[in-house]
Structure formats: structure tokens, C-alpha cells
Amino acid sequence: KPGEMDLSYRSTISIYKSILEQFxxxxxxLVYLGNNYLRAFHALSKAAEVYFKAIEKIGERALxxxxxxxxxxxxxxxxxxxxxxxxxxxxxAQTFHVDLLQHMEKNSKMDVQxxxxxxxxxxEYRRKANNLEKCTAELWRMxxxxxxxxxxxxxxxxxxxxEMQAFLSNSQREAELEEKRxxxxxxxxxxxxxxxxxxxxxxxxxxxxTKAPQWKxxxxxxxxxxxxxxxxxxxxxxxxxxxxxxxTPTHLETVRSTWAAFTVVVAKAALGLGGLTCGPQNPxxxxxxxxxxxxxxxxxxxxxxxxxxxxLFWGGC
Amino acid sequence: KPGEMDLSYRSTISIYKSILEQFxxxxxxLVYLGNNYLRAFHALSKAAEVYFKAIEKIGERALxxxxxxxxxxxxxxxxxxxxxxxxxxxxxAQTFHVDLLQHMEKNSKMDVQxxxxxxxxxxEYRRKANNLEKCTAELWRMxxxxxxxxxxxxxxxxxxxxEMQAFLSNSQREAELEEKRxxxxxxxxxxxxxxxxxxxxxxxxxxxxTKAPQWKxxxxxxxxxxxxxxxxxxxxxxxxxxxxxxxTPTHLETVRSTWAAFTVVVAKAALGLGGLTCGPQNPxxxxxxxxxxxxxxxxxxxxxxxxxxxxLFWGGC
Numbered sequence: 001k002p003g004e005m006d007l008s009y010r011s012t013i014s015i016y017k018s019i020l021e022q023f024x025x026x027x028x029x030l031v032y033l034g035n036n037y038l039r040a041f042h043a044l045s046k047a048a049e050v051y052f053k054a055i056e057k058i059g060e061r062a063l064x065x066x067x068x069x070x071x072x073x074x075x076x077x078x079x080x081x082x083x084x085x086x087x088x089x090x091x092x093a094q095t096f097h098v099d100l101l102q103h104m105e106k107n108s109k110m111d112v113q114x115x116x117x118x119x120x121x122x123x124e125y126r127r128k129a130n131n132l133e134k135c136t137a138e139l140w141r142m143x144x145x146x147x148x149x150x151x152x153x154x155x156x157x158x159x160x161x162x163e164m165q166a167f168l169s170n171s172q173r174e175a176e177l178e179e180k181r182x183x184x185x186x187x188x189x190x191x192x193x194x195x196x197x198x199x200x201x202x203x204x205x206x207x208x209x210t211k212a213p214q215w216k217x218x219x220x221x222x223x224x225x226x227x228x229x230x231x232x233x234x235x236x237x238x239x240x241x242x243x244x245x246x247x248t249p250t251h252l253e254t255v256r257s258t259w260a261a262f263t264v265v266v267a268k269a270a271l272g273l274g275g276l277t278c279g280p281q282n283p284x285x286x287x288x289x290x291x292x293x294x295x296x297x298x299x300x301x302x303x304x305x306x307x308x309x310x311x312l313f314w315g316g317c
Numbered sequence: 318k319p320g321e322m323d324l325s326y327r328s329t330i331s332i333y334k335s336i337l338e339q340f341x342x343x344x345x346x347l348v349y350l351g352n353n354y355l356r357a358f359h360a361l362s363k364a365a366e367v368y369f370k371a372i373e374k375i376g377e378r379a380l381x382x383x384x385x386x387x388x389x390x391x392x393x394x395x396x397x398x399x400x401x402x403x404x405x406x407x408x409x410a411q412t413f414h415v416d417l418l419q420h421m422e423k424n425s426k427m428d429v430q431x432x433x434x435x436x437x438x439x440x441e442y443r444r445k446a447n448n449l450e451k452c453t454a455e456l457w458r459m460x461x462x463x464x465x466x467x468x469x470x471x472x473x474x475x476x477x478x479x480e481m482q483a484f485l486s487n488s489q490r491e492a493e494l495e496e497k498r499x500x501x502x503x504x505x506x507x508x509x510x511x512x513x514x515x516x517x518x519x520x521x522x523x524x525x526x527t528k529a530p531q532w533k534x535x536x537x538x539x540x541x542x543x544x545x546x547x548x549x550x551x552x553x554x555x556x557x558x559x560x561x562x563x564x565t566p567t568h569l570e571t572v573r574s575t576w577a578a579f580t581v582v583v584a585k586a587a588l589g590l591g592g593l594t595c596g597p598q599n600p601x602x603x604x605x606x607x608x609x610x611x612x613x614x615x616x617x618x619x620x621x622x623x624x625x626x627x628x629l630f631w632g633g634c
Contacts, residue, residue, distance in 0.1 A: 018378070026375050033368045040357070040364040047357040051350045055507065058343050061335070062500045067493040071500035078507050176384040183379045183388035184539055190372065190395050191532050194525050201522040208515040215508050222501055 008168040009125055015175040016118035019111070023182050027108040030186075034101045041093050045086055052082040070222050074215050081211055085204050095196040100189045107185065114178075121171055128167060132160045325485040326442055332492040333435035336428070340499050344425040347503075351418045358410050362403055369399040387539050391532050398528055402521050412513040417506045424502065431495075438488055445484060449477045 056079035062072030135157050142150045373396035379389030452474050459467045 015382075022378060023375070026371065026378075030368070030371050030375070033364070033371055037361070037364040037368045040361040044354070044357040044361045047350070047354040051347070051354045054343065054347050054350055055503070058340070058347070058500070058503060061339060061343075065332075065493070065496060065500075068497045068500045071497065071504050074504045075500065075507070078504070078511065081511070176382070179382060180385045180388065180539070183375070183382075183385045183392065184536065186372070186375060187388050187391045187395070187532070188536055190392070191529070191536060194395065194398070194529060194532075198522060198525040198529060201518045201525065205515060205518040205522055208511050208518065212508070212511055212515060215504070215511075219501065219505055219508060222497070 005164065005168055008172045012121065012168070012172045012175045013118070015172075015179050016114075016121065019179055019182065020115055020118065023179070024108055024111050024114075027104055027111075027182075027186070031101055031105045031108060034096065034104070038093060038097055038101070045089070045093075048082060048086055052079045055079045055082075070218055074218055077211065077215070081207060084207060088200055088203055092193075092196050092200050096193055100193060103189065104186075111182075117178075121175075124167070125171075128160075128164050132157070132164055135160055322481065322485055325489050329438065329485070329489045329492045330435070332489075332496050333431075333438065336496055336499060337432055337435065340496070341425055341428050341431075344421055344428075344499075344503070348418055348422045348425065351413065351421070355410060355414055355418070362406070362410075365399060365403055369396045372396045372399075387535055391535055394528065394532070398524060401524060405517055405520055409510075409513050409517050413510055417510060420506065421503075428499075434495075438492075441484070442488075445477075445481050449474070449481055452477055 055075055059072045059075030059079060062068040062075060065072070135153065139150065139153045139157050141147075142153055147153075372392055376389045376392030376396060379385040379392060382389070452470065456467070456470045456474050458464075459470050464470075
């Protein structure tokens with residue numbers, strides 16, 4: 001079966017060629033791209049760190065305010081959580097760097113030696129092929145000369161041929177195996193990367209799942225002024241004899257009404273104290289408001305002014 | 318309570334100052350840092366895309382090999398999974414961009430107008446304070462002149478004073494509220510970001526959890542040649558009368574034994590066919606090996622040669 005032998009030889013050679021000329025350069029390129037990837041990752045980590053450091057500083061300022069203290073705590077926790085996530089993600093990057101890129105780089109460098117395997121195979125093949133050819137020619141010569149050793153030589157040629165077949169199929173199998181090892185190496189390394197990512201995603205998920213409901217609750221609580229520090233202060237102020245009704249519009253309401261583009265019910269709230277030289281309390285038009293304290297549902301000042309009527313700007317009360 | 322009034326006034330003014338001079342510039346800075354963050358994120362996405370595109374190409378090549386076909390499929394799936402994760406992560410980036418950064422930027426720009434609120438408060442405070450002072454002086458004058466309107470003026474001053482107190486405490490409360498709104502805005506926006514991240518982590522985790530066991534199984538199966546295509550081919554070859562014993566060492570083994578630094582049991586496998594001119598089959602020293610096919614547990618060639626004896630280079634059989 002010389003055609004089959006030839007096919008096996010060509011297939012083996014083409015596998016070695018593919019390992020040396022395609023797989024190995026592709027692996028080198030992958031190491032290069034992986035290092036770019038890693039650089040981009042570190043740049044992102046740095047950017048995230050700086051961003052959440054800024055959040056932390058804003059949080060620190062909020063901590064100093066008695067009314068926004070809780071929000072400061074939440075912002076600080078959000079920054080802390082990011083720091084934990086980031087250091088967890090560093091583990092993934094470390095895996096990628098040490099277990100993938102460095103290993104891939106080392107292997108691609110060592111695999112340059114693999115060319116000798118390919119050359120050795122070619123030499124071995126040629127030697128065997130020559131030997132077989134030589135013996136076949138010798139057999140042919142012996143048969144024509146009716147040599148008494150012809151039977152022995154026939155056996156010899158038969159053996160050489162089956163050895164050649166075994167050599168070719170074993171070599172092909174090993175070449176395929178070498179190729180397979182390399183692809184598997186790549187697949188297994190990336191399976192490891194995905195496992196590390198999976199661990200990261202699971203931890204990250206758990207971390208946020210622990211924090212998020214707490215933040216949500218605290219944020220909702222901070223929307224309700226009845227729970228807040230301010231309300232407590234105001235209540236105690238009222239207890240000390242402050243007027244419980246709202247006697248004067250605050251300056252924010254003055255601003256609101258001055259800027260309001262739509263018609264509002266307006267009342268001039270002049271003091272009307274005849275005979276006194278002291279000026280009127282409210283020189284401008286003032287929107288009528290209920291006398292009770294609106295404890296919640298206040299709209300921020302800009303809502304009357306901004307184009308986002310109905311939407312929230314800073315949101316909430 | 319002039320001291321208390323003064324305290325309230327100063328506190329209100331300092332909150333406005335803090336919003337305008339600290340919070341707002343900090344928010345602007347955060348938008349700037351966030352845009353850097355986003356740029357770094359997109360650079361990372363791009364790097365990841367290029368990296369996994371290269372993996373995909375290697376996978377495509379493996380697909381063309383009959384023996385490494387499954388590994389090619391795994392590599393392609395790994396690349397696909399990364400693409401899905403990446404497009405999922407784009408949703409997080411989009412949230413960050415549209416719902417956080419753009420909103421933060423808009424608010425920080427609109428909030429520049431907030432200075433008028435602060436100025437309005439100062440004007441209003443001065444007007445009220447002047448009025449109160451004027452009336453108090455008038456009352457004092459009236460009392461000295463035993464004016465008949467003194468009782469009316471006393472009531473007027475009392476009313477102005479309590480109005481002033483209400484104005485101050487309401488204004489302080491509103492200033493605190495404005496401050497709180499801003500901190501809460503920031504906290505709520507980042508809570509939203511964390512929720513989006515949580516969704517991403519959950520999906521990513523689910524995605525890898527679905528794929529990983531499958532990959533692991535396929536990779537393990539690919540380690541066992543009895544399941545592989547090659548083994549099937551070899552078996553059928555044997556069925557067609559190929560020698561089932563290993564008659565000749567493959568070239569890889571020749572390389573191995575030639576390079577081996579340690580002593581190996583060596584046998585000269587000369588053909589020893591007296592009277593024949595055909596050369597010996599094995600010119601060099603060859604390691605003795607069992608005649609049976611080693612179906613698994615083959616060590617790669619470099620293991621004898623590399624400094625990593627015992628460790629795996631490409632690994633596996």
C-alpha cells in the first residue's frame with residue numbers, strides 16, 4: 001500500500017508543519033494579545049480605583065453632615081465593596097498572567113525545539129524508505145537470479161514493509177497526539193480561566209447580594225424624613241415653643257414662585273400694621289401654601305424651573 | 318435667641334457653600350473620572366475581543382483536524398461565551414454611561430444655577446434681620462416716649478422674631494434636604510450600578526456554570542484515546558491486517574532516547590540477516606519498549622529533555 005503510506009507520511013509532515021508554522025506563531029501572538037489584555041485590565045482597575053476613591057471622598061464629606069450621615073456610610077460601603085471586587089478580580093488577572101500567559105509563552109519558546117522532531121521524522125522516514133527500496137530491488141534481482149536466499153529476502157522485505165507501516169501509523173498518531181496536546185493545553189488553560197472567573201462572579205454576586213438589600217433599605221429610610229435626624233431636631237425645636245404653623249415662606253419658595261412660569265395662586269402677604277414705619281414682611285408675590293409642615297413629597301426647587309417637570313433631578317425629599 | 322439664629326444662618330450658608338464649592342466640583346470630577354473609567358472599559362473590551370478572536374481562529378484550525386475536532390469546538394465555544402459575556406458587560410457600561418455619568422453631568426451643570434438660591438437666602442435673611450432690627454429700635458424709641466402704640470409694636474416685634482426663627486429653621490432644613498438629595502442621588506445611582514452588576518454577575522455565573530461541566534467532561538474524554546477518533550482509525554487499521562505489536566520504535570522515541578541524559582536499557586536491534594546487503598533497520602541505540610500499544614499515559618517527548626521533569630509541558634496523552 002504505497003499510496004496509503006504516502007498519505008500517512010504527508011499527513012504527519014503536515015501536522016508538524018501546522019504545529020510549527022501555525023499553532024506556535026498563533027500561540028506567540030496570543031501571548032502578545034494576552035499581555036495587551038492584561039495591560040488594559042490594569043488600566044481599568046486603576047481607573048475604577050480612582051473613581052471609587054472619589055466616591056469615598058464624597059462619602060467622607062457626607063459623613064460629617066448630621067442629616068446625610070447615613071448616605072455617607074452607604075457611599076463609603078459602595079467604595080469598599082468596589083475595592084473588594086477589584087482585589088478579587090486581581091486574582092483572576094493573576095491566574096491569567098501566571099497560569100496562562102507565562103505558561104503559554106514558555107511552551108511556545110520551548111516548542112521551537114520541536115522542529116528537530118519533525119526533521120528526525122523526515123530523516124528516519126527516508127532511511128527506512130531507502131532501505132525498503134534497496135531490499136525490494138535486491139529481492140527483484142535475487143528472484144531473476146533464482147538466488148537460494150530469495151525466500152529469506154522476501155520475508156525480510158515483508159517485515160520491513162510492515163515495520164514501515166507501523167512506523168508511519170505510529171508516527172502519524174504521535175504527531176496527531178502532539179497537536180492534540182497543544183490544543184488541549186490551550187482549552188484546559190482557558191477552562192481554568194473560566195473557572196477562576198466563575199469563582200469571581202459567584203463571590204462578587206454574593207458580595208453584592210449581601211449589601212444591596214441593606215443599601216436599598218437605608219436609602220428608602222433616608223427618603224422618609226420622619227426617620228431622619230433633622231425631623232428630630234425640628235420636633236424638639238417645636239417643643240421649645242417654636243410656632244408650629246408655617247408663618248413665612250422660606251427663601252426657596254420665594255425663588256420658586258419668582259421663577260414659576262405658570263400661574264399660581266398669589267397672595268400679597270403684607271403685614272398691614274397701620275401707623276408703623278417698619279416695612280412689609282413680604283415685598284414680592286408669594287405662592288400660597290398650606291400652614292402645616294409638608295413632611296414628605298417636597299419637590300426640589302428646580303422642578304418648577306427645569307425642562308424636566310415631572311422627572312426627578314436630584315429626586316426625593 | 319440671637320445666638321441660635323446666628324448658628325442656624327451660618328449652618329445654612331455653609332451647606333450652600335459646601336454644595337456649590339465641594340459637592341458640585343466633586344461631581345464634575347466624578348463625571349470626568351467616570352468617562353476615563355468608561356474609556357478604559359472599552360479598551361479592555363476591545364483587547365478581550367481581539368484575544369478571543371485569536372482563540373477562535375486557533376479553534377477553527379483545530380476543527381479541521383479529525384483528532385482535535387472536539388478541542389476546536391471547545392475553543393470556539395469559549396470564544397463565543399466570552400462574546401456573550403462581553404456584550405452583557407456592555408449593558409453595565411451603558412447603564413454607567415447613560416444612567417449615571419450623563420445624569421450626573423446634567424445635574425452638575427444645572428446645579429450651577431443653585432448659587433442664586435444661596436444668594437436669595439442671604440438677601441432674604443438680611444432684609445428680615447434689618448426689618449427686625451428696625452422695629453426693635455422703633456419699639457425701644459416708643460417705650461421711652463411712652464407711645465400709646467407700644468403694645469401693638471411689641472406684638473409686631475414678637476411676631477417678626479418668631480417668623481425669623483421659622484424662616485431660619487425652615488431654610489436650614491431645606492438646605493440640609495438639598496444636600497441630602499444630592500448625596501442620595503449619588504448613592505442611588507451607584508446602587509443602580511451595583512444592581513446592574515449583580516444581574517451581570519448572576520447571568521455570567523449561570524452562563525459559565527452551564528458550560529464549564531460540559532467542557533470539563535469533553536476535555537477529560539479527549540484525554541482518553543479509547544474514545545477518540547484516532548483510536549478508532551488505528552483499530553480499523555489493525556483489523557485490516559496491520560501488525561498489532563509495535564515492531565519499530567517511532568521517530569519520537571528515537572529522539573527521546575537519543576536525548577535522554579539518563580541511562581536506559583539499550584538494545585541494538587540490528588536485523589542480523591546474514592548475507593544480505595540491505596542495511597540494519599536501527600542504526601542507533603534504541604530504548605527497549607514493550608511490544609503492546611501504550612494507549613494512554615504517554616509522556617510528551619520534551620519531558621525527558623526539559624528541566625520540568627515530572628511537570629507537564631503540554632500535558633496529557
